[in-house]
Amino acid sequence: MNRKATIYDIAREAGVSTATVTRVVRRDPRVRDATRLKVQQVIDAYDYTPSVSAQNLESGRSRTLALVLPVVSNLYFNRIFDAAYWEAEKNGCSVRLFQTMENQAISPAIVNELIRCRMDGVLFAGSIWSEDRGDLNAALERLGKYMPVATICPPDVSLECICIQSDLVNCSRLPVRHLHTLGHRRIAFLGGSMQSKDASRRGIGFLEQLRLMDLPDDPAYHVDAGYDMESGERAVLRMLSGLDRSRWPTAIVTFNDLVALGVMKQLKKMGLTLPHDMAIIGCDNQFFCAYTDPSLTSVDLHPEEMAQSAVRELLLARESSSRSFAMIREATLVIRESCGAHLGYRKFD
Amino acid sequence: MNRKATIYDIAREAGVSTATVTRVVRRDPRVRDATRLKVQQVIDAYDYTPSVSAQNLESGRSRTLALVLPVVSNLYFNRIFDAAYWEAEKNGCSVRLFQTMENQAISPAIVNELIRCRMDGVLFAGSIWSEDRGDLNAALERLGKYMPVATICPPDVSLECICIQSDLVNCSRLPVRHLHTLGHRRIAFLGGSMQSKDASRRGIGFLEQLRLMDLPDDPAYHVDAGYDMESGERAVLRMLSGLDRSRWPTAIVTFNDLVALGVMKQLKKMGLTLPHDMAIIGCDNQFFCAYTDPSLTSVDLHPEEMAQSAVRELLLARESSSRSFAMIREATLVIRESCGAHLGYRKFD
């Protein structure tokens, strides 16, 4: 492996001081053309590029943002990571990922690493799985002493940070409204684990809208499901087998598209025809929604936009300390075939 | 924002030298218990953690690997990233991601950044989309002067590096063999763009196996498709509409599962029943394969394992310079419903 040329090597070789080399590298105009040329030649010859660690040490920053989330392989978080990556890139920064897995809270080890690395900011995206909010807040609060903090999740009121969230209440209302328009009355909700703040908010929005539209809010229609396909399969089976067929819901709203995928598979296995026998609405508007059979109507929470804003605000907060910022991104319903809207079909017409 | 306490602050406050503080931090046994205790208290009180930039500058390394790939939002690369992340984590390293997008080659800007950052190694995963191999090799060769290089893609013989690849030839042979067993004779291949080394290898394997089994290798069955669902839809439509129905293939092998998704959608739209009217085999064994209708038989290339080995080898290469390493990971066929194997069904029996 080559030893990397340093600024001293270049300075010596070009017969100038390190200050002049820095000036050439940083395009400082206060260098004579002849000098600049000479130095640049040496730089090229030695393939010199300034060391990032040295620059970071000197400047006290890292030009890096930390993104802390449960798992990147989850498509929702994957989209957040991708969006954050490009927004940071656009601003000459990089994103370093930290995965917390099931335990929602940020481990002390991660907190320390973030501080050690002098991160320019942290973006926390979470709120699936049940969460120990106490630990999480403590971690975010500690981090807040050293760098700007942003969150993409339902916030804790006690926490002062850049706070970006989905409109989770509306996220549940939109599907209910849509299904009501199509004539459905018995609508079930296969939410995430109800301990999670995220899932419970959505449950609240769901119930509110049911009542608003004067629809039955049978507790049997409100099932604590998980977040993936397997739990979707199990949850729908559990729900339906516990009900007399006459009391079955005619539509199911799921926590996310993965759960919807599982639900659809299970329903087909049970011999139902979709969307005729059961309407389904997912959430996240994942890429495969257009390719399920029937294609899946879904709510888009626009994670990309949230991540983008979060990164932008974090980078701004770097300069003017103690910026506070809050934003709620509206959800959008993307209508496809899984509720039969394309057939002009109305339940119970 | 707090100013971070430095080792000097701690030393002063504890009434010792910085050397002693370092010893306490690094758990060096050559410190008296009384001293260690005193220093540790000050460290705790000040919430001190050593600066990573300073450590990196001093040690000349970064404890970071670079992972260069086209896009993380692609599920295949997403899995590579995730696996690399955890393997690096296990070894106290982090992974920094670089996305190259369509242009396969590593841009000079990225190459410079990698060198500037004193990356402990680079892992390049690529080979979808057509590629300018010349540029790529030049970039990898330049990087090789400064750090260990590993690739997960068909290698260029001229390049000396840690070289990990899928068994792409077999990757095409497996599906053909399976379909042949099920009685299929007319098998089509919707491969990626044939300029790409990756796709062409698979095309070669496909043809070889056809000939080996004495099946027709009609060029009309070998279509240059893209890498996503839309191109799958278009490609299959193009292929079938160009053929008299009697000459239609009875099975289609696709470049990846996304293309298969598009193909399935298009075939259903054309009124075909799957798997009866057409068998399909995808590639990558993505999570949704079990949830398509019918569920999708697919080839697993085991990207996780490849990423894991690559990272492991890179970290080893850090110590003993100039390790060379090569490995070919066998592909596996995961049989589901999309070829009707579960029905005990044989074409043309």
Next chain:
DNA sequence: AAGAAAAATGTTACCGATAACATTAAATCA
């Protein structure tokens, strides 16, 4: 051409941690 102003370049302390080497304190032995 001398002096002032402006431009170009150089010197050096600093960022924060590490480790080789030097020094001092404590423990062991004669």
Next chain:
DNA sequence: TGATTTAATGTTATCGGTAACATTTTTCTT
């Protein structure tokens, strides 16, 4: 007790840049 090991701690150069400040060179005035 004094000499000798051994253990504990301190001093300092170094890693590679940066920028404030100092100095030298060039250009412009009159």
